Amino acid sequence: MKMERRSVPDNGRGRWFPYLDLCRAGSILLASREVIEALEPCIMNARKERILRAVENRSYSVSLVVEGLMDFGNVSATFRSADALGIQSVHVISGGNKKVLLL
Structure with a gap:
C-alpha cells in the first residue's frame, strides 16, 4: 500500500498530516475509513484504544x-x-x- 502525499501543508485545519486520506493498493484507491472498517472486526478494543492514543500523539x-x-x-x-x-x-x-x- 502507498499513501497519496499532500502537495502543500493545509495550515487552516488543525494538525497537519503530510498525506491525503487515501492509500493505493495496486489499482484500488481506499480512504482510511474503508481500511479501518475492514480491519476493525479483527482488532480487540484494548488494541484499538492503544492505536488511537499513538496516532493522537504523533x-x-x-x-x-x-x-x-x-x-x-x-x-x-x-x-x-x-x-x-x-x-x-x-x-x-x-x-x-x-x-x-x-x-
Missing part, C-alpha cells in the same frame, strides 16, 4: 536528522526511537563515506 512538527549511521542496527534503533516518541519525519544526511548502507 507529530510532524519535529524531525529527527541523522548523519553518519552505517550500521543497519543503529539505523533501525534510531527509527524505532523516533517512532516511540511520536516523531514521524526522519531525514538522513549521507556523506562521502565509501562504506554505504543501502536501505
Whole structure:
C-alpha cells in the first residue's frame, strides 16, 4: 500500500498530516475509513484504544536528522526511537563515506 502525499501543508485545519486520506493498493484507491472498517472486526478494543492514543500523539512538527549511521542496527534503533516518541519525519544526511548502507 502507498499513501497519496499532500502537495502543500493545509495550515487552516488543525494538525497537519503530510498525506491525503487515501492509500493505493495496486489499482484500488481506499480512504482510511474503508481500511479501518475492514480491519476493525479483527482488532480487540484494548488494541484499538492503544492505536488511537499513538496516532493522537504523533507529530510532524519535529524531525529527527541523522548523519553518519552505517550500521543497519543503529539505523533501525534510531527509527524505532523516533517512532516511540511520536516523531514521524526522519531525514538522513549521507556523506562521502565509501562504506554505504543501502536501505
